[in-house]
Amino acid sequence: MNKFSYYLKDCYGLDKFSKYLLIISFILSLNKHMVIMAIVLAAYATWRTISKNRYKRYQELQGFENSILIIKQIIYRFKMKVNDFKYYKVFKCPECSQKLRVPRKKGKILITCKKCHTEFHGRT
Numbered sequence: 001m002n003k004f005s006y007y008l009k010d011c012y013g014l015d016k017f018s019k020y021l022l023i024i025s026f027i028l029s030l031n032k033h034m035v036i037m038a039i040v041l042a043a044y045a046t047w048r049t050i051s052k053n054r055y056k057r058y059q060e061l062q063g064f065e066n067s068i069l070i071i072k073q074i075i076y077r078f079k080m081k082v083n084d085f086k087y088y089k090v091f092k093c094p095e096c097s098q099k100l101r102v103p104r105k106k107g108k109i110l111i112t113c114k115k116c117h118t119e120f121h122g123r124t
Contacts, residue, residue: 011050012057017064021045089124 025041
């Protein structure tokens with residue numbers, strides 16, 4: 001037992017990325033066609049946990065967190081776009097292709113592009 005704890009003292013340990021890998025491997029193991037993939041992911045998560053190369057594991061964690069951040073930003077933008085769809089209508093300027101957001105339920109209005117000052121009519 002003492003040798004085992006001595007070997008594990010310099011290990012990287014369990015981090016967020018390893019936890020996600022273990023959770024995904026558990027979910028995949030519920031499908032009989034994905035068991036091999038689940039075993040591979042669980043083995044990789046275990047290997048990351050007992051690895052002694054802290055710098056490399058930290059770089060992998062940073063890459064994972066950056067990827068998760070990008071996904072969260074895409075989801076947030078989509079939610080905002082859906083929410084804005086209720087209250088605003090987006091027009092494209094016929095001259096400069098600038099996107100213009102105008103409030104909905106105002107009827108037929110005159111829209112002025114802020115970039116090139118072109119005026120055109122649109123129905124909200």
